[in-house]
Amino acid sequence: MKKLFTLAACLFLHQTYAQNNLGKSDDLARISIGAYIPEQAKTIPAEAKSLLNNKLNQITANRGLGGNSSTTRFIITANVNVISKDITPTAPPQHSLNLEVTYYIGDGVDGTLFATYSKSYLGIERSETKAYIDALSQIRPGDKGFNDFIEEGKSKIVEYYNTKCDFIIKDAQTAAGQNDFDGAIYKLLSVPDVCKDCYAKCMNAVPIIFRQKLEHECQVMIARAKTLIAQNQYDQAAETLSPILPDVSCYPTADQMMREINDHRCAVALGEATAAWAAKNVNATSNALSSISADSKCSADANRIAAEVRAYVRQVENREWQFKLIEQKDKVDIAKRTIKAVRDIGVAYGSNRPKVVYNTTFISRW
Numbered sequence: 106m107k108k109l110f111t112l113a114a115c116l117f118l119h120q121t122y123a124q125n126n127l128g129k130s131d132d133l134a135r136i137s138i139g140a141y142i143p144e145q146a147k148t149i150p151a152e153a154k155s156l157l158n159n160k161l162n163q164i165t166a167n168r169g170l171g172g173n174s175s176t177t178r179f180i181i182t183a184n185v186n187v188i189s190k191d192i193t194p195t196a197p198p199q200h201s202l203n204l205e206v207t208y209y210i211g212d213g214v215d216g217t218l219f220a221t222y223s224k225s226y227l228g229i230e231r232s233e234t235k236a237y238i239d240a241l242s243q244i245r246p247g248d249k250g251f252n253d254f255i256e257e258g259k260s261k262i263v264e265y266y267n268t269k270c271d272f273i274i275k276d277a278q279t280a281a282g283q284n285d286f287d288g289a290i291y292k293l294l295s296v297p298d299v300c301k302d303c304y305a306k307c308m309n310a311v312p313i314i315f316r317q318k319l320e321h322e323c324q325v326m327i328a329r330a331k332t333l334i335a336q337n338q339y340d341q342a343a344e345t346l347s348p349i350l351p352d353v354s355c356y357p358t359a360d361q362m363m364r365e366i367n368d369h370r371c372a373v374a375l376g377e378a379t380a381a382w383a384a385k386n387v388n389a390t391s392n393a394l395s396s397i398s399a400d401s402k403c404s405a406d407a408n409r410i411a412a413e414v415r416a417y418v419r420q421v422e423n424r425e426w427q428f429k430l431i432e433q434k435d436k437v438d439i440a441k442r443t444i445k446a447v448r449d450i451g452v453a454y455g456s457n458r459p460k461v462v463y464n465t466t467f468i469s470r471w
Contacts, residue, residue, distance in 0.1 A: 136262055136297045137172030138165045141180040141213060143465050149185055153237035157183060161208075163246035168255050178461055179262055180213040182468060185241075188225065190233075200236040202228045206244070208251075209471045210258030212265065216467025219261035222254035263300050270296075270303035274310055286318035290447065291454040315447055322348075323355040330362055339366050371401040375410075382410055387426070390414055 140161035142154055149157065161181050165171045172179070188203040205225050211218040228240025266273070273292060280289035293307040293314070326345050333342035343366045349359045378393035390410065397407045418426035 136170050136179070136259055136299060137177040138170045138179045138181050138210060138258070138262075139172040139177045140165065141182045141463065141468075143182065143463075143468055148187075150234040150237050152234060153241055156238055156241050157185070157206075157244075160241065160244040160246060164208075164251050164255070167246050168252075170255065170259065176461060178212055178214045179210070180463065180468075181208065181210050181258075182213075182471075183208050184471070193229065197231065199229050199231055200233045202233070202236040202240055204228065204237070204240045206241070208254060209468075210254070210261075211468070211471060213463035213468060214461065216464050216470075217265070218471050219265075220254050220258035221471070222250060224250060259299075263297075266296055266300040266303045270300075270306055273303070274306060277307075277310060277314060281314045281317050284321060286314055286321065287450050287454045289314045290318070290450050294447075311447060315450075316353075319350060319353045320355070323353045323359065327355060327358055327362065330359075334362070334366070339369050342366055367398050367401050368403070371397050371403040371407075375403045375406055378407065378410055382414065385417070387414060387418060391426075 140158050142149075142158050142161075161183060162171060165181055184207045186205045186207070188205050189201075190203075191201040193199045193201055203225060204227075205223060207221060207223040209218060210220045224244075226240040226243045228236040228238070228243075230236040230239045273296065277289040277292040280286075280292065290311060293311050296304050296307045298304045326349060330342040330345045333339070333345060343363060346359045346363055346366075349356055351360075353359075374393050374396045378390050378397075381389035381393055391414070394407055394411055397404060401407075415426045418424055
């Protein structure tokens with residue numbers, strides 16, 4: 106079984122690398138930078154602030170780095186300074202604003218600044234708000250000047266991961282030690298593949314923590330199943346045990362419990378089939394027998410009743426009666442199930458994780 110788990114881990118890593126080589130935009134396998142405009146930026150009209158935020162999103166999205174500012178620690182933000190403000194001597198008079206916009210890429214949590222870039226824009230309109238909008242609408246996300254800015258920020262983020270890699274893995278291990286396995290796996294999956302060394306180390310740690318998660322959950326499921334069995338809730342107990350994979354150490358216990366559940370189900374179904382057959386109710390007998398597994402301890406008695414029903418139907422109703430006990434299902438494909446489970450954990454945790462709280466004190470100093 107251990108070999109099966111190792112195979113699953115290898116397949117997971119191989120598939121991850123393959124997808125990244127194809128350039129697929131996977132939120133868990135690329136650098137993510139979210140646009141963020143501090144609430145303190147009250148000097149900018151609300152309409153202009155919204156426009157600026159959209160422009161920042163376009164700048165990163167055009168280069169495959171877009172992200173949600175509520176879930177990523179890396180941000181792109183901007184500071185708007187009014188270089189000059191005039192009223193034109195025209196009829197009607199217009200507002201003229203010369204704005205210098207300084208763009209920043211940094212770590213919004215610890216305040217580390219990675220890259221800066223400045224550019225001026227001139228806006229002329231009938232109101233000051235419209236002048237702001239006119240100026241900021243001139244931001245061209247595809248301009249070459251943003252390329253060097255983004256590349257510098259990207260390289261610094263890569264450097265961040267490579268420098269902090271041991272801490273990231275340690276944090277994940279600590280989270281796993283506190284039974285926060287999903288959070289631990291998310292931390293590891295969040296390292297972008299462009300940080301090759303750190304990415305490889307984190308991917309090697311994922312199967313270990315996923316195994317710990319399975320072992321922990323197996324014990325929890327078994328305890329819950331025992332409680333349900335004590336309450337004669339056999340179907341719910343079986344459903345609780347069904348996710349347990351064959352390569353987890355407590356699987357033999359779970360398998361034995363499933364056999365006991367099936368034997369109980371079998372005894373109940375056999376009793377129903379016997380009663381129905383005594384009344385020569387073929388349909389009710391068929392329904393009862395259909396829930397009996399071929400590997401259960403009462404399968405022989407079930408087959409005996411089935412043979413009697415078959416002979417009766419052939420003689421009395423002059424037709425063939427087709428029936429076959431439930432065959433035991435094949436073992437699950439552990440490799441495929443593991444790959445899917447790990448990916449689902451990363452996506453679900455990333456979608457539901459708490460909103461990142463940025464250090465606005467550091468950001469305002471940029």
